[in-house]
Amino acid sequence: MAQADDQRTNRAAADRSMADLMRQLSEQTSTLVRQELELARAELTDKGKQAGIGIGMFGAAGIVALFAVGGLTATLILLLSKAVDPWVAALIVTAVYGAIAGLLALTGRSRVQRGVPPVPEHTVETVKEDVKTTKRRAMEGRR
Numbered sequence: 001m002a003q004a005d006d007q008r009t010n011r012a013a014a015d016r017s018m019a020d021l022m023r024q025l026s027e028q029t030s031t032l033v034r035q036e037l038e039l040a041r042a043e044l045t046d047k048g049k050q051a052g053i054g055i056g057m058f059g060a061a062g063i064v065a066l067f068a069v070g071g072l073t074a075t076l077i078l079l080l081s082k083a084v085d086p087w088v089a090a091l092i093v094t095a096v097y098g099a100i101a102g103l104l105a106l107t108g109r110s111r112v113q114r115g116v117p118p119v120p121e122h123t124v125e126t127v128k129e130d131v132k133t134t135k136r137r138a139m140e141g142r143r
Helices: 002-015 018-079 086-115 121-142
Strands: none
Touching (some): 018 086
16 A cells, blocks of 8 residues: 555656746745745844843943942042051952952853854754755755
């Protein structure tokens, strides 16, 4: 029974005209290209968002670093003329702000690296698979 179905399928494929096969190939290729372009767009959008978040964190790190300078000034003038030497207290506050700025900068850098280079890696892999499949089927069709 299965052998008879295979023979009918082979006869049906042989009966199709070359024009029908080329038309079908053209339609399938167009659909495949559209799908791959949609996938590439989705991947690039995601990578762009990651890079944008990282760039925002770099900006935040700059603002916090500016606060560190303001904290140093305020500390030198107002805070620490009482408990410890003023320069020690100012150094402590500055170190805390500097640590915050460093943490934001490192986090921002890792976010930017996730989004760069903006290459749709998944799409590239699926296109390679599509090309392999097409070549294999073309070779099978020549036999």
